Amino acid sequence: MESSYDFLWIIAIILISTKVLGLFSGKIHMPQVVGSLVAGIILGPSILGVIPEMGDSTGFLSVMSKIGVILLMFMAGLDTDVEELKKTGAASLVIAVIGVIAPLIGGYLAYVGFFGVGDGNINEILKAIFVGVVLTATSVSITVETLREMGKLKGKMGTAILGAAIIDDIIGIIVLTVITSFKDPSVDILTVVSKILLYFVLIVVVAFIVNIFANIIDKNDRHRRIAIYSFALCLFLSYVSERYFGVADITGAYFAGLIICNLKIREYVETKMSIISYMIFSPLFFASIGVQTNLNSLSPNIILFAVTLLIIAIGTKIIGCGIGAKMCRFSNRDALSIGIGMVSRGEVALIVAQKGVEMGILSNNLFPVVILVVIVTTLITPIMLKFTAK
Numbered sequence: 124m125e126s127s128y129d130f131l132w133i134i135a136i137i138l139i140s141t142k143v144l145g146l147f148s149g150k151i152h153m154p155q156v157v158g159s160l161v162a163g164i165i166l167g168p169s170i171l172g173v174i175p176e177m178g179d180s181t182g183f184l185s186v187m188s189k190i191g192v193i194l195l196m197f198m199a200g201l202d203t204d205v206e207e208l209k210k211t212g213a214a215s216l217v218i219a220v221i222g223v224i225a226p227l228i229g230g231y232l233a234y235v236g237f238f239g240v241g242d243g244n245i246n247e248i249l250k251a252i253f254v255g256v257v258l259t260a261t262s263v264s265i266t267v268e269t270l271r272e273m274g275k276l277k278g279k280m281g282t283a284i285l286g287a288a289i290i291d292d293i294i295g296i297i298v299l300t301v302i303t304s305f306k307d308p309s310v311d312i313l314t315v316v317s318k319i320l321l322y323f324v325l326i327v328v329v330a331f332i333v334n335i336f337a338n339i340i341d342k343n344d345r346h347r348r349i350a351i352y353s354f355a356l357c358l359f360l361s362y363v364s365e366r367y368f369g370v371a372d373i374t375g376a377y378f379a380g381l382i383i384c385n386l387k388i389r390e391y392v393e394t395k396m397s398i399i400s401y402m403i404f405s406p407l408f409f410a411s412i413g414v415q416t417n418l419n420s421l422s423p424n425i426i427l428f429a430v431t432l433l434i435i436a437i438g439t440k441i442i443g444c445g446i447g448a449k450m451c452r453f454s455n456r457d458a459l460s461i462g463i464g465m466v467s468r469g470e471v472a473l474i475v476a477q478k479g480v481e482m483g484i485l486s487n488n489l490f491p492v493v494i495l496v497v498i499v500t501t502l503i504t505p506i507m508l509k510f511t512a513k
Contacts, residue, residue: 130183133174134407140166141406156409157498163413174414184411191408192474194400196373197357199471200380201393203289215286218447222287222465223259223294225443229435230255237428253302253484257493258436259295260471261288280457284464287444292471296374299475303482304369322368329360330382341387349388350395371478412473415480416491429492436496440466460511467504468497
């Protein structure tokens with residue numbers, strides 16, 4: 124019989140294991156998120172079974188991880204450097220757009236090739252598109268560290284990679300918004316488009332109001348209440364997005380961060396948010412992803428699909444972003460380095476995949492495939508980049 128206090132030791136073991144394996148990941152020059160994912164897989168039903176599948180005593184884990192993912196996307200918005208986007212300009216935009224289109228098409232075709240879409244069933248088509256959406260995200264944290272070590276981060280190539288990564292995550296979030304809006308079969312295209320347009324009008328209005336009071340807000344940039352108000356704005360936009368516009372809650376969280384990112388309070392808010400994220404919410408989110416990754420359910424067909432998707436995930440970013448870089452007159456070597464620098468997937472891909480599972484767009488047996496893509500692309504990116512960007 125389960126105790127109502129079981130969640131306490133589950134939190135304790137998650138925090139310890141994610142930290143220990145996260146530190147180990149850092150020792151081998153990998154992002155700590157890899158260690159956190161592995162910790163969840165080890166503790167979950169795939170290996171030890173210490174933490175049961177989501178539900179019952181782990182019901183709290185689902186709620187906490189939801190707050191964790193909202194917090195992560197809020198911080199991603201805060202981290203967006205609008206000035207960096209202005210510097211890279213057209214080059215980053217071209218690289219990002221092609222770097223989104225190529226994996227989107229590749230993921231869609233891979234799903235159709237393995238599982239088909241029936242007789243044009245809208246739900247199956249959405250699932251196929253969603254697999255492509257998962258592949259569009261880019262995490263350049265490991266790329267940034269590699270380029271920094273090589274002294275190439277502030278060069279033209281490093282700036283282009285940073286700008287393109289920011290833009291392609293924004294595009295990916297917009298595509299996710301469209302896909303999730305189509306999930307309800309009773310809603311027609313006109314209604315979906317109208318709601319999305321109204322949603323962006325709301326975001327613009329909120330941003331305008333915040334900017335009106337920017338001077339007053341910045342004068343209180345070191346007051347703790349500012350961090351609380353900012354996080355409340357994040358939660359409010361997350362709720363309104365999902366409840367009234369059919370837009371993913373993480374989209375609202377991201378735009379909340381984006382609204383604040385140019386204010387003086389950004390640094391203070393980010394510092395406070397990173398503390399609660401680091402202390403509890405992020406470990407629980409990444410561990411919950413590992414717990415949901417049941418490797419025992421992998422069939423030979425799913426394994427083959429995972430390998431195929433991994434090849435597509437790597438190839439489409441290198442080729443797509445490389446072509447975009449060449450169009451912007453980068454040298455062959457720099458174009459290849461930019462393509463490789465965009466290969467690594469990370470938090471955004473995991474967040475999008477998690478959202479897909481919640482909405483029934485991504486099946487549970489395909490979830491481990493996404494984990495594999497994230498881990499492998501993260502591991503190989505710095506290795507390839509060190510060869511091409513010397």
